[in-house]
Amino acid sequence: MAELTTLSGDPFDRTAFESLLKRRLFYTESFEIYRTSGNLTGDSRGLYDYGPPGCALQSNIVDLWRKHFVLQEDMLELDCTILTPEEVFKTSGHVDKFEDWMCKDSKKGDFLRADHLIETVLEARLKGDKAARGLAVEVEKSDGTTKKRKGPKVNDIKAMKLDDAQVKEYEEILAKIDNYDGPELGALIEKYDIRNPDGNSPVLPPVPFNLMFKTTLGPSSASPGYLRPETAQGQFLNFKKLLEYNQNSMPFASASIGKSFRNEISPRSGLLRVREFLMAEIEHFVDPEGGKKHPKFGLVKDLQLSFLNRSTQLAGKTDLQTTSLADAVARGMVDNETLGYFLGRIYLFLLRIGVDKNKVRFRQHMANEMAHYATDCWDAELQTTYGWIECVGCADRSAYDLTVHSKKTAEPLVVREPRREPLKVEEWQIDINKAKLGPTFKKNAKAVETALTALSQAERESSAAALEKEGVISITVPNLPEKTEVSEDLISIVKRTRVENVREYIPNVIEPSFGIGRIFYSLLEHVYWHRPNDPARGVLSLPITVAPTKVLIVPLSTHPDFAPLTLAISETLRAQGISCRSDDSSASIGKRYARNDELGIPLGITVDFDSVKDGTITLRERDSTKQVRASQEDIFSAIKSLIDGRETWEDVFKRLPEFLGQSGDE
């Protein structure tokens, strides 16, 4: 993989980046004072708190998501509970199948996720081979960042020559690592003698580990429950009410934003693999007939996306194909318009919050990789220093969930709609003479009737012939030991035409599912850069819509004359719902701008001696560091118009006079 660069083309320095995020409290490990003081003996990894700027950024992303999807597409938002009784997840398949494969270190007892173990070991061997061949390899530093190194000084890498066939084998395994099931992973571990890199002990064969957190509801211990691993089930259980709320009109979508939980075997990569996370999920219910067209597909069809499809990966490759959504659907790579429409909307959403369009790809899942409920799935992946990260999944869950819940509860989770043309069905019908059947079979009469009605069309046809020929048929009735004979005085079987005026179907579900924490982290990597030749001056170029704080207010100095104006500006902005931050510390104005660039604050107001005299203030733009000067009224209205998206900075810069003094950015 080519080395990642920042927006300004500099190599990406993850150490500097993550130190900025933690220093400025975008996020922090949960219970850190307990961890660092040695008070946490158990496994409480994979849990993070968001501090003020992180929390604001997260809530702005969620807000924009709600506008982009729920409001703009008129979706039905729900807020369902996290706690869920066991019965629901038994039906949905999560109790039996929501698992990862886990190996236990035979000596130390550590638990390792099987696919990650194989990946780590094979990647290390490939590096060893490169080192042995004298090629440059990526080495990981203690902080988790990587650098290309060559030669004998490459740390931690055992030079070890592999033959060419082996290299090819390893690379192919890695390309489809997500596609192996447990026994296959076990076979790979045995075949390639894969051991725990920490201590080199052999590991036991992979066993399934259920990823749901379990608890008990109520004071008795008889009611097991789980924390939901996705918000979807609550939406499915409410399907009937939602359809009613939507005045029985199809298609429609429900949506939910909320926390979900997965008990990861070994959390890693900071915010990217955690045990508690914020999700935003859409369940779009669509008629499975008619090719799943979407009326608004035309709005996204010309978007050019980068695709990595299933067959490319199974061939052990990772080449991207860039093409329009129209073409992808026409060629059948993306199955249908509805799926294509959502891939387009997902892409537009990601760009809208500030994701770098050169760091987005859409990857199709391989067969074994898909969740148990999915028939097809595309992930929107964002490129980061941790590799390509799955941030949005877009799965076709077919009619799986509605069917299983409907079966379990006997509640028809279906759409009924009048047919334009009544449907005529030729079929064999059974007429039962109940007045005679009862006395004939007595207590078994009901069971016989049920067995008769259960006969298939083919069975009915042959039974009709038998009845005509022999005057009697013999059928199997559950719980009765022998075949039961039913004679022609009890039933007749005739072919008739039935007219169906109503069509009944179980909708299919297309599910775009967003991992907000992963998007949050990847986005921050995408917008991070530093001022030319000054790696210490980091900037987060977040779009104004999602920036945690919109306006920084800096008085020129700590002179007491500035305080009333600074306060008045801040109150005016707050009253308009615009978040702002005053920095009136004694640091130089340049330093204060620099440290607030780290928070991604897009606009800065300076209060100086002229402000006190004539009321004018300056407005600085974060990325260009350019400034304009005008009356407070003009500056406030420019700020409002920038936030509402009515003007760009270029517009404002053209229409208000530039200010060249005291920029502090030199």
Next chain:
Amino acid sequence: MAELTTLSGDPFDRTAFESLLKRRLFYTESFEIYRTSGNLTGDSRGLYDYGPPGCALQSNIVDLWRKHFVLQEDMLELDCTILTPEEVFKTSGHVDKFEDWMCKDSKKGDFLRADHLIETVLEARLKGDKAARGLAVEVEKSDGTTKKRKGPKVNDIKAMKLDDAQVKEYEEILAKIDNYDGPELGALIEKYDIRNPDGNSPVLPPVPFNLMFKTTLGPSSASPGYLRPETAQGQFLNFKKLLEYNQNSMPFASASIGKSFRNEISPRSGLLRVREFLMAEIEHFVDPEGGKKHPKFGLVKDLQLSFLNRSTQLAGKTDLQTTSLADAVARGMVDNETLGYFLGRIYLFLLRIGVDKNKVRFRQHMANEMAHYATDCWDAELQTTYGWIECVGCADRSAYDLTVHSKKTAEPLVVREPRREPLKVEEWQIDINKAKLGPTFKKNAKAVETALTALSQAERESSAAALEKEGVISITVPNLPEKTEVSEDLISIVKRTRVENVREYIPNVIEPSFGIGRIFYSLLEHVYWHRPNDPARGVLSLPITVAPTKVLIVPLSTHPDFAPLTLAISETLRAQGISCRSDDSSASIGKRYARNDELGIPLGITVDFDSVKDGTITLRERDSTKQVRASQEDIFSAIKSLIDGRETWEDVFKRLPEFLGQSGDE
């Protein structure tokens, strides 16, 4: 209690009200299709899902909360994890003390909450007494609503005369029912022979039941964890980082909005006592010295609130005192300005979202009622058909939490600030001659040194005297069996003046804590009424800021000419971020308005034949049902101005021409 009335003065009909909320999907029982089909065998009560209008109302309340508190008061918002390792809640006291008292039915095995049991039984007896005296009593109908009834036809009430002293005793017990601990509740149960009303069996003595949900973190079973019962602990654990983020300036507040969980023994009263709920909590950190003044107290001091203080309740009464916050603080009923300031801000927030100001009171907790961490607590209670409901708690947690976490982790959770005047402290200091102490006590030297340094000022003073007189002192060293003698060649104890330039203190915490679900339900009761003489036409008079949907669009009929304009209006509004709903069903326009009044939609646009001709549309206001007519541009700008709060309906009605035709509301 006087019978509750709606905004329009009609008696409150809870059956009609709750049926409206469920029918229009404000909320619904979770997993309802599992429950009704008999698939839930365990105890999964107390869990509710919010449907589209409920979800929007909830998120609008949260949004306003964020503006009213976080933005306007410049609070530091955090988003901390729900999953928390056991160690944290051991320290905070929740593992040992976060309990309710529970009785088990000796025959049926049901679990009952002890205080609720006593309440139910004594209230029933008081009713029986009234019935025996021939007075009117409140009777509960099968749907949970109450009506006043008199005479022999009073259902379910056993007329049973009590003597006057008994009536007084029961009434006093009920007034302070929240103040009894477990053994006291047990004594009451025995004294008054209180049994399970369902079956009349005796109950076993109350035992404590911990209300936290337990789970396990990670794949091994060695890491117990809990779902947080409040968001507060995450905020306390991050105190040090927050103080730093706030540039070490005090006072400041953090805030969190998120789900919390309490495993209620017997959930009841719909949304009011549930097991999973949304909370919004503020932790305001304040210097305990200087009387906890608040610089903005002046902004709220003249607000008149209704108070029910501790001493009134302990006297067995419930009379309210209405007075200004200034007076309440001056008289010491409310302990300090900071507490008073937050009571005022809470009150303003409640009014802002639409709570009826005649149905709010502030009740002080009695001593035993307070959570283990609180030294004082006032609840904002809202009056509903279920009685007065605690919706916001405002507790003074003193320095409790920061102190215990600091002790446990050895992390100083303190504020250090330079003293204006250095503080001079006269104190006895111990000088230890370490060069001699080591060889003298060998392996015990460290322990002896620790014991010496631990001596209090009083002990040092007497030791100094002893040392002077006898040349030796004898001290107790932990883990050494006998007294240890330390002679004057090893130590000297002298009085010196120490100068302290820095003051160090643990802040106190004032915690306003909002139960969003309870506020949500109570608010809906407050804004519910029906059109005169038409109980079937319910209206929810939600303020426009929190209303789930802002605008209803109704074409006059299903005529196809209306469709393009209806769609265009809806797209224009959505593009401006204004939520709207089109109702183009074939029902009469009056019926369509009526059913959308049930959703609390404040504004309605009608598209009629004139609209198609000249582009004008009408705008209807929900509460008055009055309409104006103007160009689309004027109507859109009026809508925007109403939503932003720049104009009231009265303003708009005055400036735009009234429309009198086709109102559909007659």
